[in-house]
Amino acid sequence: MCPRSSYFTSNDTCETILKMLMGYLSHKTPRTGSSFASMGKDQYQIHGLALCRGNLSHVGCVDSVSEAKSHVRVYCHNDKAATIWYGNCLLKYSNKNFFSRVDAIEVVVCATNTVNGSEPVAVSLVKVNKLLRELAEKASETPQMYATGNLKLDESRKLHGLVQCTRDLSRNNCAKCQEIKNKKIDRVEGGSRPGFHVVALPISCLI
Structure with a gap:
């Protein structure tokens, strides 16, 4: 799911921060099955979340997060916000803080x-x-x-x-x-x- 409202430009600082955030989520999520974090400051801040299905094994979570991370960039390219449920993993990031809120996007x-x-x-x-x-x-x-x-x-x-x-x-x-x-x-x-x-x-x- 890609809003298509704002985009990274080539060598954009936000894109660099997003890559760091995706790396963090890929490393952290399989340990507990879920993680969320914010990186950067002000207009360069990016918020991200990853969630594996609750009964997924550690190895399964590693694979699912990795696949979701790869596919979200294929589907959403340079969008500053994206959400994907791929296989057994939910992956979401945005330049707007969405933590602690029930998302209003249609199910x-x-x-x-x-x-x-x-x-x-x-x-x-x-x-x-x-x-x-x-x-x-x-x-x-x-x-x-x-x-x-x-x-x-x-x-x-x-x-x-x-x-x-x-x-x-x-x-x-x-x-x-x-x-x-x-x-x-x-x-x-x-x-x-x-x-x-x-x-x-x-x-x-x-x-």
């Missing part, structure tokens, strides 16, 4: 008709939202801001859920972000059909 929600098993299973959105609310509450109360759980579909199949927030958010803002995502899921066309699968691609939080 992308996708629905497909796939589920593990030979036959589709009808899924109640009421039950799905109940599961996600419970996970959101758990996530907001943990240092990792991450929680997983499942919903029983029948005797042999379950719907698995995952909730995660970026760690710059407060507990209240994590819960607020997840509430926004739940409302998006409610509006997914065909979401109540058998065998549905919902993915909310986050800016500040993930379902």
Whole structure:
């Protein structure tokens, strides 16, 4: 996601600072699964954040951050702000401070008709939202801001859920972000059909 509003120029000081920031995030994030930092001063200040999916291994996080870092420059070129969810990693940077805020950028929600098993299973959105609310509450109360759980579909199949927030958010803002995502899921066309699968691609939080 590239705003296309402002750009680095050749040999720009901001571009040099961004490279330093990306190096820091690449080094720091795999240790804990998430990191955020600001570098530079005044008009040359850049803010950045990286987040790996909560159940990703150290090696998996290293690879995901590296891939996200490479692809964000391909997609967004010299933009002074960019956000990418690539594989299992969220990477975001901007010349404007976005820390501790629930991002207002529209969330992308996708629905497909796939589920593990030979036959589709009808899924109640009421039950799905109940599961996600419970996970959101758990996530907001943990240092990792991450929680997983499942919903029983029948005797042999379950719907698995995952909730995660970026760690710059407060507990209240994590819960607020997840509430926004739940409302998006409610509006997914065909979401109540058998065998549905919902993915909310986050800016500040993930379902």
